[in-house]
Amino acid sequence: MHSFGYRANALLTFAVTILALMCAMASISDNFNHPSPSAHVEVLNINWFQKQSKGNDEVSMQLNISADLQSLFTWNTKQVFVFVAAEYETPKNSLNQISLWDGIIPSREHAKFWIHTSNKYHFIDQGSNLRGKEFNLTLHWHVMPKTGKMFADKIVMSGYRLPEEYR
Amino acid sequence: MGWIGETMDSIKSLQIRQVLTQAISLGMIVTSALIIWKALMCITGSESPVVVVLSESMEPGFKRGDILFLHMSKDPVRAGEIVVFNVDGRDIPIVHRVIKVHERQDTGEVDVLTKGDNNNKDDRVLYAHRQLWLQQHHIMGRAAGFLPYVGWVTIIMTEKPIIKYILIGALGLLVITSKD
Numbered sequence: 420m421h422s423f424g425y426r427a428n429a430l431l432t433f434a435v436t437i438l439a440l441m442c443a444m445a446s447i448s449d450n451f452n453h454p455s456p457s458a459h460v461e462v463l464n465i466n467w468f469q470k471q472s473k474g475n476d477e478v479s480m481q482l483n484i485s486a487d488l489q490s491l492f493t494w495n496t497k498q499v500f501v502f503v504a505a506e507y508e509t510p511k512n513s514l515n516q517i518s519l520w521d522g523i524i525p526s527r528e529h530a531k532f533w534i535h536t537s538n539k540y541h542f543i544d545q546g547s548n549l550r551g552k553e554f555n556l557t558l559h560w561h562v563m564p565k566t567g568k569m570f571a572d573k574i575v576m577s578g579y580r581l582p583e584e585y586r
Numbered sequence: 587m588g589w590i591g592e593t594m595d596s597i598k599s600l601q602i603r604q605v606l607t608q609a610i611s612l613g614m615i616v617t618s619a620l621i622i623w624k625a626l627m628c629i630t631g632s633e634s635p636v637v638v639v640l641s642e643s644m645e646p647g648f649k650r651g652d653i654l655f656l657h658m659s660k661d662p663v664r665a666g667e668i669v670v671f672n673v674d675g676r677d678i679p680i681v682h683r684v685i686k687v688h689e690r691q692d693t694g695e696v697d698v699l700t701k702g703d704n705n706n707k708d709d710r711v712l713y714a715h716r717q718l719w720l721q722q723h724h725i726m727g728r729a730a731g732f733l734p735y736v737g738w739v740t741i742i743m744t745e746k747p748i749i750k751y752i753l754i755g756a757l758g759l760l761v762i763t764s765k766d
Contacts, residue, residue: 500683512688512690518665565734569732
């Protein structure tokens with residue numbers, strides 16, 4: 420009853436159980452955090468706006484993205500993945516979401532930022548519906564913990580509009 | 587050396603009834619593990635409720651050896667979600683983030699494009715030949731939670747099958763030689 424094998428087994432089981440419990444508690448502690456992030460995105464300039472040879476519209480724009488996501492970080496946060504997506508509706512598609520830019524915030528110190536950039540990913544429509552199109556820009560964040568449940572949310576900013584004509 | 591002698595003695599003194607009891611206990615353990623796995627599949631609604639991260643394409647968020655807990659619901663896929671999908675013809679699931687979504691007005695079906703956080707290009711190179719988008723039925727689950735490092739056991743067992751055989755052999759030996 421007290422051989423090395425039994426003792427090692429009991430110790431290992433206990434250790435694993437305690438570890439699992441600690442991970443669960445770390446994850447639950449994230450629920451007590453009530454974040455209040457803020458963000459602002461501005462379209463500074465439309466670089467170009469054309470119809471591709473395949474018939475799909477494509478637009479390239481300069482964006483100014485500023486955000487304060489410091490309140491999202493807890494002690495159990497490994498990183499926050501943030502991205503800005505354009506959302507709009509077309510006759511064929513009830514929802515189109517195109518990610519324009521994304522970034523990784525590794526720590527709280529980097530969570531208050533502003534960045535001036537052109538869109539990282541191609542803003543291509545399925546079809547030719549973008550002229551004069553109104554769209555929302557949403558800033559999404561995805562809190563990736565050191566262990567446990569992941570949280571995601573977003574801020575929707577509306578009122579953006581693409582030009583009526585190609586340039 | 588005395589330990590090996592003891593083991594040989596205990597193997598020789600086996601009785602049929604004892605062996606059968608051991609076999610049944612082993613069977614019970616294996617089947618209860620299977621029951622838990624299937625129950626997890628039911629609860630999370632996903633075909634594989636737990637996956638191991640195999641590549642570095644999602645670093646620094648997910649490293650090789652982390653395990654992900656998946657969830658699947660009928661809600662349409664949205665941008666930003668981390669999804670696990672199988673490409674037609676390949677059986678290794680890929681865990682990447684959705685960067686583009688186009689949802690049809692009439693059918694509600696979605697075209698989805700994914701990309702690994704740590705990759706420079708989107709996943710079109712990984713999809714089947716000439717496939718431009720993923721559909722909802724390719725997606726096996728959304729990542730809801732994660733545990734670091736725990737998946738290394740699976741990776742080691744897959745990449746060095748010898749360890750798997752040694753482990754199962756040792757377990758079998760332990761079951762046979764233990765008296766209760």
